[in-house]
Amino acid sequence: MADKITVGYTHLSGCTGCTVALADNYAGLLTLLDKYVDLKYMPTLADARHIQKVDVSFVEGSVCINDKLAVAEIKETREKSAVVVALGGCACYGNITRFSRGGQQNQPAHEAYLPIGDLIKVDVYIPGCAPTPQLIRNVAVMAYLLLKGDKNQKDLATAYLKPLMMAADKGTSACFCDLMTNVINQGLCMGCGACAAACPVNAITHEYGKPQGERDLCIKCGACYNQCPRSWFSFDVVSNYEAINEAIMAALQ
């Protein structure tokens, strides 16, 4: 027990899809909880629901700034966590909650939603709508190695998490347009197709080998840009894909 990292899960304005994605690790989740993670609080999956002092907090959902409780919770999460991970498109970039204009029952005055990075400093992003069980798992294992591992494991975890930390530094807005402004306009697109595969709403097709976005369909989750090998790419990490995949799978046995 002493060797586990303590983890919390704060649930703001999100659809619980991120929670389900975490749970969809099935046996892997049980291994995580057995060996590596002491889950201190989490609505839905744990008895304790109130925010406590932890090593790592995962935050699902954006913050409704018209909701005092939500604002207090995100601030408390920051104060009580060594590392804050924005889990999923809403926490990272606002995602579908960017389109809110209020008026919904039973809180019609709840109209303004912000990604958590607009209110607190966020350390790591796990983008995606929903984020994948595999990326959540990888980040959880790497967070454990970072805090409890030996020097080599810490180095590996640092290298692995670095691009997700850089994504957290980069900002709180995302759109298909990022592919245009930061990849194609920068002369970096080579037409691999990863963006189209990553898009959860099939808003991206390819015309003559370059991404074509149906921008009205885009939910601003950031999956396309972050999946693009020309958004960020670490030779150090990706060249060792075989060893890293094996290490993660072995850790979850």
Place this chain on the structure above:
Amino acid sequence: MKVIEMGAELGIYKSCVSARSTDKELLKHAQDGGIVSTLFAYALDEGIIDGAIVAASKEFAKANPSKIMLDNSNWDMIEPWRPIPAIVNTKAELLAAAGTKYNISPNVSLLKEATRSFGLDKIGIVGTPCQMQAVRKAQLYPVGMRDVGASIALAVGIFCMENFPYQSILQLVEDHAAMKMESVKKMEIGKGKFWVYGKRGQVVQLPLKVTHKYEQPGCHVCLDYVANLGDISTGSVGSPDGWSTVFVRSKIGDSVWAKAMAAGCFETQAIEKVKPGLELVSKLANEKISKNKKTLEERATFGVGKALRNPYI
């Protein structure tokens, strides 16, 4: 940014040979030694993969509309030699799709859908070095690729100096080589030339000096010539005509290659014994890497106190 050291230009590999398919029928459809087609045909037969993502043609797509993801049903709008990513499940389909198209085929775009509506549990995928990078990033950082990574059963990379937009190929073939796209039987880059072979037997060669300006700009920051991240990677360079150079890189690649060899799928020669051999592969790889590292350096000081973005961290 991680600098690729000289000497690492061929990537990590367990073995390297010069190889050719023993399937004479298949070789008629193949670009060089028929390595990709033979590997996938064998892997399909043995159940190592249950389908493969390949770059097919309009003819293939028209005959097999359920194997592609394309809304456009107006086939007259799709040009000859435009690659269309497709899923093949049989050797016949594989052969119908074989051959290098020399323009961009976003094969990775089918990677997730392959496991969904196409129902694959064990995916084969062929692609350029950058596409192998996309595949491995998708495995390590699956942002939008749920349940995909573990389904990738065989990723075959092809050597690549650069790729072309479709319209570039159109211009090279129709303007420079003065041939109609639909009359072209095969395109090839080799021996320092771009070759266009017509269906009636005519051959036109263009010096690469002519083709350079038509290259896809995104290729100019690529630091991988021999698909370092494929399970197996292959290309014609280094081997005699009709043969291909093959690097076996990962555990998966090693296992599949050993089984395919044991099954008699390939004849091989020691790479040390063939001309021009690995020396030429190294030379071209180093040329590509040096040239593109220079491009990356120039991008860092491109404007006045303003840099173009570097994708590598």
